[in-house]
Amino acid sequence: xxxxxxxxxxxxxxxxxxxxxxxxxxxxxxxxxxxxxxxxxxxxxxxxxxxxxxxxxxxxxxxxxxxxxxxxxxxxxxxxxxxxxxxxxxxxxxxxxxxxxxxxxxxxxxxxxxxxxxxxxxxxxxxxxxxxxxxxxxxxxxxxxxxxxxxxxxxxxxxxxxxxxxxxxxxxxxxxxxxxxxxxxxxxxxxxxxxxxxxxxxxxxxxxxxxxxxxxxxx
Numbered sequence: 001x002x003x004x005x006x007x008x009x010x011x012x013x014x015x016x017x018x019x020x021x022x023x024x025x026x027x028x029x030x031x032x033x034x035x036x037x038x039x040x041x042x043x044x045x046x047x048x049x050x051x052x053x054x055x056x057x058x059x060x061x062x063x064x065x066x067x068x069x070x071x072x073x074x075x076x077x078x079x080x081x082x083x084x085x086x087x088x089x090x091x092x093x094x095x096x097x098x099x100x101x102x103x104x105x106x107x108x109x110x111x112x113x114x115x116x117x118x119x120x121x122x123x124x125x126x127x128x129x130x131x132x133x134x135x136x137x138x139x140x141x142x143x144x145x146x147x148x149x150x151x152x153x154x155x156x157x158x159x160x161x162x163x164x165x166x167x168x169x170x171x172x173x174x175x176x177x178x179x180x181x182x183x184x185x186x187x188x189x190x191x192x193x194x195x196x197x198x199x200x201x202x203x204x205x206x207x208x209x210x211x212x213x214x215x216x217x218x219x
Contacts (some may be wrong), residue, residue: 002166004101013058019142022129028051028101028102028103028107029101029102029140029211030053030099030101030102031099031100031101031102032097032098032099032100033055033094033097033098033099033100034094034095035095035096036093037093038091038092038093039057039081039091039092039093039094039098039100040081040088040091040092041088041091042062042089042090042091043087043088043089044087044088044091045086045087045088045181046081046082046083046085046086046087046088047104047105047106048102048103048104048105049072049079049081049082049102049103049105049120050079050080050092050097050100050101050103051077051078051079051080051082051100051101051103051125052074052075052076052077052078052080052098052100052101053064053076053098053099053100053101054076054097054098054099055076055094055095055096055097055098055099055100056073056074056075056094056095056096056098056167056168057073057074057080057092057094057095057098057100058070058072058073058074058092058093058095058168058172059071059072059074059080059090059091059092060090060091060093061089061090061091064104067128068175069175070172070175070176071090071131071132071135072128072131072132072135073168073172073176074093075158076161079120079124079127080092082120082121082123082124082125082128084121086143089199095167095168095172097168124130124189125202126207135176138150138177139177139178141219142217143219144177144179144183144187144218145187145190145191145216146216146217146219147177147178147179147187147218148173148177148179148184148187148188148191149187149191149196149213151173151176151219152164152191152197152205152207152213153207153210153213153214153217155168156207162206162207163200163204163205163206164204164205164206164207165203165204166202166203166205167203169172170184170185191213191216192219194212195208195209196208196209196212196213196216197213
C-alpha cells in the first residue's frame with residue numbers, strides 16, 4: 001500500500017494506526033489537540049502535512065477589518081495544511097478534541113520520497129480547489145435556506161451514523177455560509193418545523209426527510 005492510498009482510505013472501520021510499511025506511520029507523529037486549540041497559525045511556515053484521524057478541524061483567515069472567513073471544515077481521513085507557498089494562508093483550529101497525524105515535509109525528503117510528496121501536494125491542492133469552487137457556488141447561487149440545507153446534507157454524508165454530531169457551532173456555520181447567526185438559527189427552526197430535520201440536542205441532528213432536504217438544497 002502506498003502512502004497516497006493510505007491517505008485516500010477514509011473508511012470509518014480503518015484503524016488509526018497504519019502498518020510499518022506506511023511512511024506516515026513511520027515518519028509522522030499523532031498529536032492530540034483540545035477543542036478550540038490552534039493547530040497552526042495564519043502566516044506560520046507551511047512545512048508540515050496534516051491528516052485528521054478523529055475530530056473536526058476548521059481553517060479560517062482573520063481579515064484587517066475583523067472579519068473571519070472560514071475556508072473549510074476537515075473530518076476524519078482528510079488532509080489539510082497543504083500549501084503551494086512557504087506560509088499558511090489560513091490558520092487551523094480544532095473544533096472538537098482531535099487527533100491529527102502530522103508529517104514533516106523534511107521526512108519525505110529524508111526517506112527519498114520527493115516524487116510522492118509532490119503527487120500528494122498536487123492531489124491535495126486539487127481537492128482544496130474543488131472545495132473552494134463548491135463553497136463559492138454555495139455563496140453566490142443559493143439563498144439562506146438552500147445554504148443551510150446544503151450544509152446539513154454535507155455533514156450527514158460524512159457521518160457514520162444516522163444521528164450526526166454537529167461539532168460546528170452556529171457562529172461557525174454562519175461565517176462559513178455568509179449569513180448571520182440569527183438567520184442560521186431561523187432556517188434550522190423552519191426545517192425542524194417542517195419535519196425535515198430534527199435536533200435532539202444542540203449539537204446533534206438527524207435528517208427525517210432526505211428527499212425534501214435534497215430538494216431544498218438543489219434550489
